[in-house]
Amino acid sequence: MSNHIRITKQFSFETGHALYGYDGKCKNVHGHSYKLSVTVIGTPISDPNNVKFGMVIDFGDLKKIVKEEIVDVFDHATVFNQNTPHVELAKELKDRGHNVLLVDYQPTSEMMVIDFAKKIKKRLPNHINLHSLKLQETDTSYAEWFAYDNI
Template sequence: MSKIRITKQFNFETGHALYGYDGKCRNVHGHSYKLNVTVIGEPISDKNDVKFGMVIDFGDLKKIVKSEIVDKFDHATVFNKNTPHIELAQELMNRDHHVILVEYQPTSENMVIDFAEKIKKHLPGHIQLHSLKLQETESSFAEWYASDQDSH
């Protein structure tokens, strides 16, 4: 049977700030992110399965990514909780803003690693996460590929 890659794109708005960075992105700002999620697997060959011919139902993939990423990060502001930004985050939370505190510098590179871990936990056993592409601007993006990761 052939291995097939299936991709679904998601869009969400997220703010962040890069503590200690030497450019404009040290200031709180936002992006209209585009996330391409690509999984790989064999199409279901059981003719009696309602998902016959599909690697994964796009709707099922959507549920995973929406609950793990989009619903959490959309219209949120992300800060590295191990920096003085924790004080700004606390002030925003006190004013009922949606803030996410993470263990890492919230760059596209680190966010895509975090997203890969979150998505992989919820995929059915016969489906593997192939790649993620997180587009921050029209011309800038970070990519995660399973084949690039250490296998041990």
Template sequence: MSKIRITKQFSFEAGHALYGYDGKCRNVHGHSYKLNVTVIGKPIDDKDHVKYGMVIDFGDLKKIVKEEIVDKFDHATVFNKNTPHRELAAELEKRGHSVILVDYQPTSEQMVIDFAEKIIKRLPKNISLHSLKLQETETSFAEWYASDN
């Protein structure tokens, strides 16, 4: 049977700041992110299987991505924990804000790598992550492809 790619789209709102950056993005600001998750696999060919004909149930893929990414990052502010932003993060958390501290500069490029690692760990063995597209604005996005890595 042929391998098929399926894609599920997600969206979330998040803020970030790029410590040490020489442009406006050094300031805390936010984006309406769009995330396309594409997986690849062979559709289930067991006619008695409840998910016959599916590569993966879209609901199962949604559960993975929501738990690993959307539910955590939506309406959170992301900072590199290896910068003085951790002090701002502590103050925001003290005031009840959702903050995520990461080991990287929270650019779209680095976030999409992080997301790929999180999703890969949760996919069933017969399904592979094919690609991710993280759109930061209408005209700017980062893409991750398994074939490149």
């Protein structure tokens, strides 16, 4: 019998965005203090000669992946959907030295978490699976991605 264990690491970053075509306040450029929880699943390494003996994954290794793929990219950036006229605004901000990210989706929490899942999954070691992501946009609002919902 294998002991599947879930390991979670939490991250936070500040990101601005605007939702083009939205019918509420979020059509305006604004920002959030996002909190991202990344949960992976695997079995603890059973080889006593391995320096990572007893770990599913070293928290430091997970941190490196998520920092490089998500946090360092999105932190203090403003995200726009490149398939909208916001591309003009993005160009203007870029020209003024702002950190702008153009993505091929509407930058809602739901779509961001799908993007994050793709990016993290391709960097995980073969014996580790992404179990879930939780992206908290405000104290009371979050989006979740679960592997078993996406089989």
